[in-house]
Amino acid sequence: MGDEELVERTLRPQYLREYIGQDKVKDQLQIFIEAAKMRDEALDHVLLFGPPGLGKTTMAFVIANELGVNLKQTSGPVIEKAGDLVAILNDLEPGDVLFIDEIHRLPMSVEEVLYSAMEDFYIDIMIGAGEGSRSVHLDLPPFTLIGATTRAGMLSNPLRARFGITGHMEYYAHDDLTEIVERTADIFEMEITHEAAAELALRSRGTPRIANRLLKRVRDFAQIMGDGLIDDVITDKALTMLDVDHEGLDYVDQKILRTMIEMYGGGPVGLGTLSVNIAEERETVEDMYEPYLIQKGFIMRTRSGRVATAKAYEHLDYEYSEK
Template sequence: MTDIERTEFNVQDTSFPSANDRFGQAGRDVDARAQFEELDAESNLRPKSLDEFIGQPKVRKQLDLVLAGAKGRKVAPDHILLSGPPGLGKTTMAMIIAQEMGTSLRMTSGPALIRAGDLAAMLSNLLEGDILFIDEIHRIARPVEEMLYMAMEDFRIDVIVGKGPGATSIPLEIPPFTLVGATTRSGMLTGPLRDRFGFTAQMEFYEVEDLTKVVTRAAGILGVEISADAAVEIASRSRGTPRIANRLLRRVRDFADVHAGGVIDLGAARAALIVFDVDESGLDRLDRAVLTTLIKGHGGGPVGVNSLALAVGEEPSTIEEVCEPYLVRAGMIARTSRGRVATLSAWQHLGLQAPPGTLGS
């Protein structure tokens, strides 16, 4: 089986629980039937239609028009690019597109498409109207991208047979399909590739109100009793991201099963989030370590990312890609030409008195 074949999944088989969810807590008896029931519940957390999808009202409205128009004309929709930070529902939206169009979904990722032959093998297996979803599409190899141009525009590819002077090009027709690309870094897409998408959707971070609905819906699917204020508490610490909200809900559920009789109230939610090192602003241990190093170790900055990474024992890429996006969005860190600078909000979050002239004061 090739790498490409291993990355293709049925729409119903693309949501996998974490290892903690599969095996339960150490030292506790695990009921196999209960575990299978939990797996089914976890796979159902993803919404199955645009009507079930919570949040992103502008994207949902625009996408509904695109899909409705295509269905009315009985043609494949234009190629769709979904852009935005991780965890906002890009993969789920691709699954919904396939469900709404009543077609199959083929899934792969940019890093898995190394050679042009990898893409050719996948395209040759598509049926008319199929949805091809490429996650992290900005990371596909250059030869693959060049083959994708012709496939997107003309629904054909040229397959090279042989080597050297005797090599020949054989045109291969492809049934009309829809490419759905997802990217967390739209700026890294080349202009020719970006221009070939007929519709581009920018996914935005969620408000607490929408995340509360996400938590409440997920709790109902998981069969967990949760109070309204507990749902708000979890949502407010989820960094505007549904994936984090669902993850925190599952961890709070673990705490409630052990210490609160399976019921999540405000007290249980707060106690559980303390255990899992998530504070009132959604910052975790690494976020606070970065702020502490920046403020207590360097007086608030400016500090280079390499120095911060060395002090907290992480790679610079981890600081830039995991911590900084939220800290900058929360207004606790500013990125300047001289390095990272802590703002007044960061000092206040750590309960420290900011010196005069602090950014944001």
């Protein structure tokens, strides 16, 4: 287990009442969970989607805790064959939660096994090969599948249609993220001022995972360059040295915008071309950087490609002129 994953598990809330932010998703889930428990039924299948680091995995664990059931965790890339999924499904107890991260990366042959499992709680598998092969019917206990994805558009229509509950995880409001930073600091016994927590939250792209990672780095600066207290001065100095500006843009974000402006006159430019020019994988740009740049109004998507906005020019001190 990596350090970042260990930190996330330490910080993970256990119940909806402890989960900060995502109020719309929480309020809906609270109703659906209570209703399922009153009927003594498995919760309907849940699809959680949104950019990385917004708490989809954490929410899956919270749902299982609220239901009082076990959670089995896996991910799309790990399940290579239908037999891998069959083994997991066959091991489920009544009411269990099966959490599949990156569910959009399931092979189609595996995905097709899920259809009957999700809809009617059974699977048909082929045993043997050739003329001696035969179909075996396996009944499954009622269970809840929670799928998480950063790319909901890549899910097939048949799979997406089998999720009765969908939750769109959005970037966190500044106040919620400030509260998360203060909670993390309290858990790890860091001394931080409210102003510093607010500044760090402002520059964390609305993302708890980034906020917690930056908090650890700012703590290092506070210990070496100060007396250990994390205040707004040390926070600004640390984040500036880490190339995180006051809009939360890091080196790669700025490189994307500068490349669009300097090499392509602000665009339009295709995502593939842009990715090659900044030496990043297309999927990395599309999943990790572009959503925030669009949400903050620095980039627009058009039919011809991505376009840098007037706000991007102003933020990076370029002169902007209408095309």
